[in-house]
Amino acid sequence: GRLYLNKVFHMSASKMFALLFTDSSFTQRFMEIRRITDPSSTAWQKDDSGNDKRVMNYTITINNPLIGKFSTATENQTLSKESREGQYYQVDAVVHTHDVPYHDHFYTQNRYYIIRVSKRKCRLVYSDVKYSKPTFGLIKTFITKNSWSGIEDYFRQLAELLEEEAEMNQAVGES
Numbered sequence: 627g628r629l630y631l632n633k634v635f636h637m638s639a640s641k642m643f644a645l646l647f648t649d650s651s652f653t654q655r656f657m658e659i660r661r662i663t664d665p666s667s668t669a670w671q672k673d674d675s676g677n678d679k680r681v682m683n684y685t686i687t688i689n690n691p692l693i694g695k696f697s698t699a700t701e702n703q704t705l706s707k708e709s710r711e712g713q714y715y716q717v718d719a720v721v722h723t724h725d726v727p728y729h730d731h732f733y734t735q736n737r738y739y740i741i742r743v744s745k746r747k748c749r750l751v752y753s754d755v756k757y758s759k760p761t762f763g764l765i766k767t768f769i770t771k772n773s774w775s776g777i778e779d780y781f782r783q784l785a786e787l788l789e790e791e792a793e794m795n796q797a798v799g800e801s
């Protein structure tokens with residue numbers, strides 16, 4: 627795994643959670659910029675183990691001449707029962723891209739931590755590319771390389787947009 631976005635953003639933990647994990651206008655805008663289309667999502671729902679789950683489906687636009695221009699994707703999100711409203715949130719997001727080469731070999735696991743640090747707060751993302759089948763040599767190199775560059779790009783832009791959002795909040799004197 628790798629660590630991304632170890633940053634303090636100037637907004638409350640609950641605001642950050644609402645921006646990223648509800649149907650917010652922030653999410654809509656971010657998806658528009660990333661050209662993620664046809665999003666659909668189930669509501670958060672408790673499962674037998676006490677965690678909250680939801681499933682998202684969407685189509686991503688891919689910026690890689692080697693691959694088709696679009697792929698459908700499914701993202702399974704789990705909000706851990708260890709989460710505490712306003713204090714600490716842990717969301718595991720497992721992303722499967724269905725229409726890329728070797729799509730049955732791998733998936734991406736992103737773990738989001740939203741932690742309250744006074745009124746400012748900190749957000750961390752760990753990412754990992756996992757293999758669901760034995761995968762070797764060139765194919766593995768290919769998947770690894772292309773995945774990390776896409777993931778990096780995605781989170782770099784997400785951080786940018788979140789910082790913009792935080793500035794806007796401060797400008798109107800919101801906490």
Ligand code: YK8
Pocket residue numbers: 686688692693699701721723726727728734736768769772773774775776777780
């Ligand atoms: C989520 C990881 C890999 C995948 C892609 C696959 C190339 C396969 C290489 C072949 C296209 C929104 C990515 C980047 C698509 C986008 C995914 C996003 C950004 C040649 C073997 C989608 C977070 C996320 C996780 C994983 C990303 C994919 O919220 O390179």
